[in-house]
Amino acid sequence: MTKSNFTRRGVMKTGAVAGAGLATPTIFTSAVWAQGFTNEPTGDTVTLGFNVPQSGPYADEGADELRAFQLAVEHLNGEGDGGMMQTFSSKELDGTGILGKRVEFVTGDTQTKSDAARASARSMIEKDGAIMVSGGSSSGVAVAVQALCQEAGVIFMAGLTHANDTTGKDKKANGFRHFFNSYMSGAALAPILAAQYGTDRNAYYLTADYNWGYTTEQAVRESTEAAGWNTVNTVLTPLTQTDFSSYIAPVLQSDADVLVLVHYGGNMVNSLTNAVQFGLRERQANGKNFEIVVPLYSELMARGAGENIGGILGSQNWDWKLENELGAKYSGTNAFVQSFGTKYGFPPSQAAHTCYVQTLLYADAVQRAGSFNPCAVDEALSGFEFDGLGNGPTLYRADDHQCFKDVVVVRGKENPENEFDLVEIVEVTPTEQVTYAPDHPQFAGGSLGACNPGA
Amino acid sequence: MTDQTTDTIPAATTSASPKAGGGLLGLTKKDFGLFLLVIALTMLAPFLLNPFPENSAMAQFNAGYPDLMQRFVIFGIFAIGFNILFGLTGYLSFGHAAFLGVGSYAGIWAMKLLTLNVIPSILASMLVAGLFATLVGFISLRRSGIYFSILTLAFAMMSFALAYSVLTPITGGETGMQLQYFDPRILDAALEPGQTPRANLFGLDMATSTNLYFGNWVFTLNVGYYIAAFCMLIAFYLSIRIFRSPFGMMLRAVKSNQNRLNYTGISPKPYTLAAFVISGMYAGLAGGLLVAMDTQVGAERMFWTASGEVVLMTILGGAGTLIGPVLGAGFIKYFENIVSKINEATLHTWFAFLPDGLEDVVVAMIYPFVGKGWHLTLGLLFMAVVIFLPGGLVQGGQKLVGLFRRKKADDKTASSHTPAE
Numbered sequence: 001m002t003k004s005n006f007t008r009r010g011v012m013k014t015g016a017v018a019g020a021g022l023a024t025p026t027i028f029t030s031a032v033w034a035q036g037f038t039n040e041p042t043g044d045t046v047t048l049g050f051n052v053p054q055s056g057p058y059a060d061e062g063a064d065e066l067r068a069f070q071l072a073v074e075h076l077n078g079e080g081d082g083g084m085m086q087t088f089s090s091k092e093l094d095g096t097g098i099l100g101k102r103v104e105f106v107t108g109d110t111q112t113k114s115d116a117a118r119a120s121a122r123s124m125i126e127k128d129g130a131i132m133v134s135g136g137s138s139s140g141v142a143v144a145v146q147a148l149c150q151e152a153g154v155i156f157m158a159g160l161t162h163a164n165d166t167t168g169k170d171k172k173a174n175g176f177r178h179f180f181n182s183y184m185s186g187a188a189l190a191p192i193l194a195a196q197y198g199t200d201r202n203a204y205y206l207t208a209d210y211n212w213g214y215t216t217e218q219a220v221r222e223s224t225e226a227a228g229w230n231t232v233n234t235v236l237t238p239l240t241q242t243d244f245s246s247y248i249a250p251v252l253q254s255d256a257d258v259l260v261l262v263h264y265g266g267n268m269v270n271s272l273t274n275a276v277q278f279g280l281r282e283r284q285a286n287g288k289n290f291e292i293v294v295p296l297y298s299e300l301m302a303r304g305a306g307e308n309i310g311g312i313l314g315s316q317n318w319d320w321k322l323e324n325e326l327g328a329k330y331s332g333t334n335a336f337v338q339s340f341g342t343k344y345g346f347p348p349s350q351a352a353h354t355c356y357v358q359t360l361l362y363a364d365a366v367q368r369a370g371s372f373n374p375c376a377v378d379e380a381l382s383g384f385e386f387d388g389l390g391n392g393p394t395l396y397r398a399d400d401h402q403c404f405k406d407v408v409v410v411r412g413k414e415n416p417e418n419e420f421d422l423v424e425i426v427e428v429t430p431t432e433q434v435t436y437a438p439d440h441p442q443f444a445g446g447s448l449g450a451c452n453p454g455a
Numbered sequence: 456m457t458d459q460t461t462d463t464i465p466a467a468t469t470s471a472s473p474k475a476g477g478g479l480l481g482l483t484k485k486d487f488g489l490f491l492l493v494i495a496l497t498m499l500a501p502f503l504l505n506p507f508p509e510n511s512a513m514a515q516f517n518a519g520y521p522d523l524m525q526r527f528v529i530f531g532i533f534a535i536g537f538n539i540l541f542g543l544t545g546y547l548s549f550g551h552a553a554f555l556g557v558g559s560y561a562g563i564w565a566m567k568l569l570t571l572n573v574i575p576s577i578l579a580s581m582l583v584a585g586l587f588a589t590l591v592g593f594i595s596l597r598r599s600g601i602y603f604s605i606l607t608l609a610f611a612m613m614s615f616a617l618a619y620s621v622l623t624p625i626t627g628g629e630t631g632m633q634l635q636y637f638d639p640r641i642l643d644a645a646l647e648p649g650q651t652p653r654a655n656l657f658g659l660d661m662a663t664s665t666n667l668y669f670g671n672w673v674f675t676l677n678v679g680y681y682i683a684a685f686c687m688l689i690a691f692y693l694s695i696r697i698f699r700s701p702f703g704m705m706l707r708a709v710k711s712n713q714n715r716l717n718y719t720g721i722s723p724k725p726y727t728l729a730a731f732v733i734s735g736m737y738a739g740l741a742g743g744l745l746v747a748m749d750t751q752v753g754a755e756r757m758f759w760t761a762s763g764e765v766v767l768m769t770i771l772g773g774a775g776t777l778i779g780p781v782l783g784a785g786f787i788k789y790f791e792n793i794v795s796k797i798n799e800a801t802l803h804t805w806f807a808f809l810p811d812g813l814e815d816v817v818v819a820m821i822y823p824f825v826g827k828g829w830h831l832t833l834g835l836l837f838m839a840v841v842i843f844l845p846g847g848l849v850q851g852g853q854k855l856v857g858l859f860r861r862k863k864a865d866d867k868t869a870s871s872h873t874p875a876e
Binding site: 113118122211445 | 520521526616627628633635636647648650651653662750751753755758796798826
């Protein structure tokens with residue numbers, strides 16, 4: 001609409017300015033990386049990046065993860081009592097940092113948003129020179145940050161991430177997961193559910209409407225159906241839902257006698273509270289006691305749900321009572337609980353445990369490889385068998401960088417004595433039962449690719 | 456949208472037309488000066504933002520790394536676009552992040568289906584965001600004031616909810632959307648299994664960086680940043696032209712008194728819709744650039760807090776001013792990325808010189824305001840700006856300048872506001 005009057009002079013001036021602008025970015029085309037791999041530590045320190053949710057729905061988990069990271073760094077640097085370094089089957093770590101370099105760390109806030117998590121991880125890599133990024137409390141974040149680390153050429157040691165995709169279709173050569181996954185939850189729970197509640201059950205699923213919910217529901221459904229259960233209905237609930245009454249009411253109308261709540265965090269606290277308020281625990285259906293199952297348990301959620309968790313079954317990656325109750329196979333547990341408790345005054349959560357273990361595993365892999373190069377670390381960790389880190393004998397499978405170990409099946413205590421001892425261990429499902437082929441349909445698609453050492 | 460209005464626009468506009476075309480690039484001397492300043496700032500940003508030497512205690516406050524610099528200019532574009540709507544027409548959209556998100560999804564799909572080159576992807580982002588803005592604008596602009604804000608907010612939350620769950624096959628849901636080696640990409644050669652797809656501009660990788668070392672100082676020049684900065688300069692230039700155009704004048708008229716416009720026989724709707732769509736396309740451009748710089752989209756970028764953030768940026772910097780939104784965007788992103796990373800351990804190293812007891816007290820007093828408490832600090836600053844500098848940071852700058860040359864201040868400030876009619 002503007003009346004434009006092109007003059008020769010005006011056009012030439014404009015052209016010159018525009019040309020200069022266009023040329024600017026192309027001046028910097030040559031990549032100059034004197035280093036062999038991204039963020040190669042050259043001084044006497046090495047920086048690790050701990051990217052945890054410090055705000056948002058999983059801030060509690062994030063805070064506990066951060067405590068564990070700090071503890072791990074202390075132990076690596078030879079401070080404190082050494083924790084699990086005493087029980088770890090590999091004896092390479094000697095408390096002098098990693099490869100003689102003192103360990104330093106930077107922290108960031110993922111806000112449980114993949115965008116924010118990536119921004120925070122990028123700043124750790126680009127600004128602080130982090131050689132490894134760890135942490136996170138949600139699979140979306142883990143998948144996003146893992147892909148970023150693959151691109152940037154640093155190692156990603158996943159924290160709390162349970163969806164199959166992290167080591168399934170979104171697996172990456174630079175990413176490693178110690179935590180268990182949806183499939184393992186299903187495989188571990190199914191036989192115990194069948195033993196406890198019988199093989200002729202009708203299950204009703206309420207599933208959080210996002211990726212983790214889908215994979216977990218699928219895993220539990222397929223495993224229980226194989227054990228003879230029947231699936232009555234599966235209903236997706238919005239992640240932002242806080243009142244589940246309208247979803248619980250139809251359960252009463254159906255002929256279901258088991259309700260599976262595929263919810264996590266605040267969702268689980270709310271849906272379970274609603275279910276108990278509706279009297280599902282006292283209910284009789286098909287001549288059997290009505291039961292509620294929560295596939296993924298966490299201590300922090302149990303604390304939120306209070307007495308409602310009494311008698312409800314679920315699975316866990318690890319529990320701080322493991323060694324006390326099930327013996328020396330789970331050695332390391334007590335050493336870790338001991339040093340965590342001494343420092344912070346309460347027992348660690350499974351999120352803290354997995355983050356602590358991941359940090360030690362990384363440090364140990366670097367030490368064994370003799371190099372911080374991500375490809376050397378990849379080689380050292382792939383197919384690595386270890387023990388003494390609280391889960392019993394464990395394998396870091398080379399095919400998908402997933403740890404294979406026993407899965408703990410727990411039940412909420414009816415009368416907990418204190419707020420840290422809310423669950424009792426029902427059984428431990430041995431590794432063989434939760435192991436699957438790398439090309440299992442629930443994990444299909446994707447490829448690890450080659451390790452990327454960066455520029 | 457009536458025939459009547461289309462006849463009256465040219466008549467109305469030509470009379471209000473400022474003396475355009477006189478200066479370089481069609482800008483007045485003053486605007487050209489401002490534009491040159493912005494060019495200089497963006498081109499020298501890697502140096503300006505890294506004032507502290509590496510390994511010094513103050514290096515914590517350096518912001519000159521590629522990711523943050525890219526964010527500065529990208530969210531600058533977003534805020535500039537928002538300002539065209541809010542600053543000129545006064546329509547407060549509370550759902551602008553939806554366009555950013557839609558643009559991002561369009562961008563990543565262009566990269567998945569067509570090519571890893573960023574240009575088609577950015578164009579797709581702008582186009583799709585523009586179309587979506589037309590739809591949302593057409594419906595929302597039937598109302599004004601708070602109702603308009605609520606409508607846009609509703610659209611944005613709807614988009615978020617859709618992207619988060621229902622549309623998971625095309626948005627990736629909670630996990631977000633990423634490039635995969637097995638994406639079809641009809642214009643590119645297939646990648647090896649497991650190979651990381653990287654966004655590029657005719658083979659020039661966005662992540663390519665050059666480090667310059669000057670003693671203890673390290674400056675990172677990054678290809679992606681300069682491409683984003685170049686886009687921001689174009690966006691900024693267009694925004695100046697819009698602000699100074701007859702069209703911009705009409706938008707100001709909408710803001711000052713819509714009824715009067717109606718009585719004059721001019722329907723404001725085509726103008727507001729045009730502003731809304733332009734602003735949506737700016738958001739789309741920002742979204743497309745976000746994808747180009749970091750090939751991933753999460754639904755959270757459409758959440759209402761993201762929409763609120765751009766409102767904050769614009770108001771903090773100075774709504775209705777040219778440079779304000781860019782400053783506001785930089786300010787907020789700096790807080791989000793730098794202040795949020797100061798943790799307790801960092802504080803202890805800073806105050807290590809104090810006696811032990813005192814150190815703990817000082818750290819305990821400061822800690823709630825940094826790290827995860829950065830929202831708190833930002834909120835306090837925002838309150839301070841709104842109370843003491845209603846014109847935003849730009850007004851603060853003007854006041855500072857005024858302090859130094861009080862005598863000449865009167866005639867200077869008066870000319871910065873183009874008189875209406």
